[in-house]
Amino acid sequence: MSTELPLAQRFVLASRPSGAPAPEHFRLERFTPPLPQAGQVLLETLYLSLDPYMRGRMSDAPSYAPPVQVGEVMVGGTVSRVLQSQHPRFHEGDLVVSMGGWQTHSLSDGSGLAPLPPDLPSPSMALGVLGMPGMTAYMGLTHIGQPKAGETLVVAAASGPVGSVVGQLAKLNGLKAVGVAGGPDKCRYVVQELGFDACVDHKSPHFAEELAQACDKGIDVYFENVGGKVFDAVLGLLNPQARIPLCGLVAGYNQGELPPGPDRSGLLPRALLTKRAKMQGFIVSDDFGDRQGEFVAAMAPLVREGKVKFREDVVQGFEQAPQAFIGLLEGKNFGKLLVKVV
Amino acid sequence: MSTELPLAQRFVLASRPSGAPAPEHFRLERFTPPLPQAGQVLLETLYLSLDPYMRGRMSDAPSYAPPVQVGEVMVGGTVSRVLQSQHPRFHEGDLVVSMGGWQTHSLSDGSGLAPLPPDLPSPSMALGVLGMPGMTAYMGLTHIGQPKAGETLVVAAASGPVGSVVGQLAKLNGLKAVGVAGGPDKCRYVVQELGFDACVDHKSPHFAEELAQACDKGIDVYFENVGGKVFDAVLGLLNPQARIPLCGLVAGYNQGELPPGPDRSGLLPRALLTKRAKMQGFIVSDDFGDRQGEFVAAMAPLVREGKVKFREDVVQGFEQAPQAFIGLLEGKNFGKLLVKVV
Numbered sequence: 001m002s003t004e005l006p007l008a009q010r011f012v013l014a015s016r017p018s019g020a021p022a023p024e025h026f027r028l029e030r031f032t033p034p035l036p037q038a039g040q041v042l043l044e045t046l047y048l049s050l051d052p053y054m055r056g057r058m059s060d061a062p063s064y065a066p067p068v069q070v071g072e073v074m075v076g077g078t079v080s081r082v083l084q085s086q087h088p089r090f091h092e093g094d095l096v097v098s099m100g101g102w103q104t105h106s107l108s109d110g111s112g113l114a115p116l117p118p119d120l121p122s123p124s125m126a127l128g129v130l131g132m133p134g135m136t137a138y139m140g141l142t143h144i145g146q147p148k149a150g151e152t153l154v155v156a157a158a159s160g161p162v163g164s165v166v167g168q169l170a171k172l173n174g175l176k177a178v179g180v181a182g183g184p185d186k187c188r189y190v191v192q193e194l195g196f197d198a199c200v201d202h203k204s205p206h207f208a209e210e211l212a213q214a215c216d217k218g219i220d221v222y223f224e225n226v227g228g229k230v231f232d233a234v235l236g237l238l239n240p241q242a243r244i245p246l247c248g249l250v251a252g253y254n255q256g257e258l259p260p261g262p263d264r265s266g267l268l269p270r271a272l273l274t275k276r277a278k279m280q281g282f283i284v285s286d287d288f289g290d291r292q293g294e295f296v297a298a299m300a301p302l303v304r305e306g307k308v309k310f311r312e313d314v315v316q317g318f319e320q321a322p323q324a325f326i327g328l329l330e331g332k333n334f335g336k337l338l339v340k341v342v
Numbered sequence: 343m344s345t346e347l348p349l350a351q352r353f354v355l356a357s358r359p360s361g362a363p364a365p366e367h368f369r370l371e372r373f374t375p376p377l378p379q380a381g382q383v384l385l386e387t388l389y390l391s392l393d394p395y396m397r398g399r400m401s402d403a404p405s406y407a408p409p410v411q412v413g414e415v416m417v418g419g420t421v422s423r424v425l426q427s428q429h430p431r432f433h434e435g436d437l438v439v440s441m442g443g444w445q446t447h448s449l450s451d452g453s454g455l456a457p458l459p460p461d462l463p464s465p466s467m468a469l470g471v472l473g474m475p476g477m478t479a480y481m482g483l484t485h486i487g488q489p490k491a492g493e494t495l496v497v498a499a500a501s502g503p504v505g506s507v508v509g510q511l512a513k514l515n516g517l518k519a520v521g522v523a524g525g526p527d528k529c530r531y532v533v534q535e536l537g538f539d540a541c542v543d544h545k546s547p548h549f550a551e552e553l554a555q556a557c558d559k560g561i562d563v564y565f566e567n568v569g570g571k572v573f574d575a576v577l578g579l580l581n582p583q584a585r586i587p588l589c590g591l592v593a594g595y596n597q598g599e600l601p602p603g604p605d606r607s608g609l610l611p612r613a614l615l616t617k618r619a620k621m622q623g624f625i626v627s628d629d630f631g632d633r634q635g636e637f638v639a640a641m642a643p644l645v646r647e648g649k650v651k652f653r654e655d656v657v658q659g660f661e662q663a664p665q666a667f668i669g670l671l672e673g674k675n676f677g678k679l680l681v682k683v684v
Contacts, residue, residue, distance in 0.1 A: 064616045079483015188611075227611055240628075242408075246615050252608050266594050266612055269569055273588050273623040274406045280622075281615040286582075 001088040003302035008033045010103030013068045014085075016058060019255070025058065026074070026102075026322040034088045041113075043080035043098055043106045048318070048339040049079055049127035050076065050227075052250040064283050068255040072104035077132060079116070079123045080342075083191040097126050101320055104341055111220045117296050119304075122312075128336035129303055129310035132160035132284060135295045140245035141166050141223060144280045151220035152239075155212070156180040156230045158190045158199055160232030160312065162247065166223045167302045168308045175221070178214045182228050182331045189334075194309055196223030198258060208233040224279075227251040235271045250329065351660055352445030355410045358400060361597070362671060367400065368416070368444075368664040375447040378428045383441055383455075385448045386589035390681040391419065394567075394592040406625050419474060421458070421465045423684075432611040439468045444480075459638050461646075464654075469654035470678035471645055474626060475503035477637045481630040482587035483565060485509050486622045491516030492579075493562035496553070497571045498522040500532045500541055501653065503587070503678035504589065508565045509538045510650045518558045522572050524673045531676075532678055536651055541593045545605045548574040555674070560584075566621075569593045577613045586621040592671065613666035652680055653677030 007030050014027035021307075057075050060067045068075055078100035082090050087110050090096070096113045100106040116126045119178045126136060127148050132163040141147060152169040152201025157163040157173060158179025167177040167190070179190040179199035190199035199215040200207060218239035226229060282288070302308040315324045320337050328337050349372050355370035378384045383660045399417050402409045410417055420442035424432050429452050432438070442448040458468045470476060483489060495512040500521025509519040509532070521532040521541035532541035540556040542549060553575050560581035564571060570593030582645040613619060624630070630637075644650040655677040657666045663681050670679050 021383065062616065066619065128394070227608065233613070246611060249608070249615055250609055252612065255608065258606055258608075261605050262600035263607060264600055265606040266569065266591070266597065266600070267607060269566070269573070269588060269591055269623075272621055273591055274404065276406065276623045276625055277443035278620065278631055279610075279611070279614055280620040281618045283618055286483050287618055292516070304453040339607050 006032075008103065010073050010101070011321055012073055013058060013070050016060065021055065021322075021326055023322050023326070028319060033083075034107055036084050036107060038086050039109055039175075041082050041087045041090045041108050041110065042084040043078075043100055043108055043342045044083045045078045045094070045104050045106065045318075047079040047082050047124045047127055048076050048100075048102060048341055049078065049131070049322065049331075050319060050328055050337045050339060051133070052248055052328065054325065054328055055329060056249075062319045064286070073100060075285060076102050077127055079126055080106070085288060094145075095123055097131065099114060104318055106291075114292070119300075124312060124314070124319040124336075124338050124340075125303070125310070125334070127338060128161045128312060129165060129308065130296065134299055134310075134337065135285040135288065135292070136196050136247050137165035137170065137223075138164045138295050139249050140282055140300060141169055141221070141293065142336065143222040143288070144245035144278075144282060145223060145243050146176050147221055151175075152176045152215055152217055153177065153221040153223065154178045154180065154215060154219050154234060154237075156202070156222040156226040157331075159186040160225075161304070161310065163223070164190070164194055164310060164335075165308060168194055170221070171195055172302070172307060178211070178219075180226075185256055185336060189311070191309075199273055202230055207307060212237060221245075224248070225250065235267060238271060238275045238277055240275050240277075242275055242277040244277065246279055246281040247284070289313075292314070298338050313337045315339045317341075345614065349373075349446040350445065351416050353663055354415055355400060355412050357412060357499075358402065360539070362460070363397065363400060363664075364556075365664050365668070370661060371476060372536070376427050376449055378429050380451060381451055383424050383432045383452065384426040385420075385438070385450055386579050387441055387446050387660075387683045388437070389419050389421040389449045389466045389469055390442075390663060390683055391473070391677040392588055392663065392670055392675075392681060393475070394670065396667065397671060406628070417441060417446050419469055420448075421468055422448065426560060427523065431444075437465055439525050439672050446660055454643045456634070459641075459642055466654060466656070466678075466680050466682075467534055467645070467652070469680060470503045470654060471507060472638065472641060475678065476507050476510045476641055476652075477630065477634070478506035478589050478626040479504045479565075480637050481633065482624055483511055484588050486587035486620075486624060486629070487565060488564040489515045489517050489563055492518075492558055494518045494520065494557050495563040495565065496520045496557060496561050496576060497520065497565040498544070498568040499580055499592070499673075500536075500538065501528040501676060502567075503652065504567055505511075505565070506532070506536055506652060506677075508535055513537055513539075514644070514649060518559075520553070520561075522553070522568075522599065528676060531653070535653075544572055554579060556675065566590070568591065580613060580617045580619055582619075583616050583620040584617055586619065588621055588623040589626070613635060647648065655679045657681050659677060670684050 041057040059164045082094040150155045155166040170177040177196045187199040224246040225248040227249035417526040424436040497505045497508040512519040517540045519539045529541040567590040569591035655675040
């Protein structure tokens with residue numbers, strides 16, 4: 001068994017940001033990959049997924065998952081290759097999806113490791129359209145959004161890995177799909193490549209009016225993944241019995257303290273009441289984690305046949321992870337953001 | 343056919359309040375009751391129901407129902423007696439539930455008239471425990487709240503016609519029921535008479551701490567009918583996958599403009615996300631109007647057997663309606679507020 005392993009690298013949380021994270025909140029460390037004990041595997045990271053939820057884990061405010069401790073490796077999903085195995089189910093060379101974290105090598109006892117869906121053109125798809133973001137889109141839209149043909153759906157971050165799938169699935173279900181994205185390039189892609197009916201640029205000074213124009217019959221499903229001013233503009237356009245699946249609030253992730261007044265906290269409950277609307281938060285792994293099979297069975301053919309398209313934004317080199325992640329929170333990525341490690 | 347009708351009275355909306363309504367926003371008018379034409383009935387109001395939703399109808403802000411126009415009769419549910427009938431389905435002397443409004447006499451073409459549930463000890467019950475408030479409690483709790491034995495439920499206005507039924511039904515379903523009410527008399531009634539496990543006085547300076555103490559296992563169902571500071575205190579106590587049926591926001595009904603900052607509008611979406619919680623507004627007549635039979639079949643036996651108790655706050659005399667309604671919005675009533683007209 002080889003012991004000639006390269007020196008491994010990892011990013012740990014150096015300190016907690018109060019607003020937007022900066023490079024100094026991450027610390028690059030070198031370490032010698034440990035040897036797997038009985039029942040363990042040593043994994044080599046091929047791709048690291050960068051996702052907005054990671055900002056939440058950098059804070060110790062109460063959230064749906066425990067925070068990363070200062071000095072600990074940053075959490076993250078990975079596609080990894082088994083380098084060494086002392087585990088009966090995994091063999092050297094196997095590719096797996098893992099929560100390997102921001103590191104080039106990780107140990108696992110096998111829990112949480114999943115084989116890749118079969119026949120992937122690229123293993124990175126297991127972190128995007130056929131991974132957690134795609135499953136978030138599919139489960140939230142199907143089981144909370146309950147889309148009906150003829151209705152209007154709005155989703156923000158529409159060129160991203162969740163929003164792009166939400167809108168394309170809505171179209172396949174006969175809905176009108178209106179995207180929101182930042183800048184003309186992303187908006188053009190969302191309409192011309194992904195087939196949305198419209199896409200509104202949230203950087204436009206007339207964003208709210210343009211969204212209202214695009215949604216001339218109101219909004220029946222708003223798939224919420226950003227919050228902030230997009231949500232403000234959506235609220236007044238909701239139709240009776242609207243549904244709002246809620247999987248993220250990236251616009252607020254960097255918010256340190258409450259913004260100045262007036263206090264608009266009464267507006268959302270009032271809108272939900274007067275529109276008889278439903279808003280429901282979900283975390284795909286907690287609420288639908290046991291339905292991976294349903295998801296892959298529904299989604300893989302759609303991707304294979306080109307009915308659901310996707311785009312990846314691949315950053316080369318492990319040490320680029322912090323800068324790429326900081327850009328993600330600013331909307332600088334265009335498509336599913338991944339770090340190609342090997 | 344008698345033409346010796348007494349002079350009738352009605353309250354019309356004199357002007358729109360911007361904050362709390364005052365007596366000058368209502369105008370008492372006298373009128374001669376019209377004779378019913380073919381297909382119509384003339385009704386005499388026995389009981390007028392006073393309910394928080396009426397405040398919303400006095401404003402012309404967008405809501406779930408069109409506003410009362412200035413100069414129009416105030417809307418309201420009534421128990422009425424048929425005085426004269428030119429309608430094949432109704433006969434002189436019949437008792438009906440009607441949206442007769444704030445007036446001693448009304449005409450109807452029969453649409454929206456319903457017979458009283460059978461065997462009522464008092465016809466007024468058709469406006470409370472076996473009427474719209476009771477049905478709001480039953481439908482919201484059952485179909486949105488989805489209560490499970492062992493869970494904890496919180497409801498405000500717990501001595502009122504909706505809250506009292508919500509809590510008692512929760513107890514019958516094996517939940518812990520915690521009420522919120524204003525003042526020691528109401529709280530005592532909620533625990534000792536209605537059988538809630540606890541009731542917290544929202545006038546207490548330590549309200550939030552006392553609510554947290556009473557809900558030592560968190561909150562699984564919050565039946566929302568008031569909003570405001572009760573909701574603020576509830577938010578931090580929600581358990582994962584909590585459900586929030588939302589039927590009213592009486593605390594905000596008199597709010598003219600937005601309160602001063604900071605802007606806390608991000609807190610609710612964040613709580614729904616991190617707790618994977620659901621909040622759903624409903625209007626019982628719109629969302630469950632066709633399920634009256636289900637409601638009466640379930641509820642009438644519980645009331646008859648004393649398993650669901652109720653309390654009425656009956657004001658004598660039609661001309662008392664505005665003052666009683668103003669008091670309702672201040673929490674001065676104790677039980678279902680009714681005006682006994684005849």
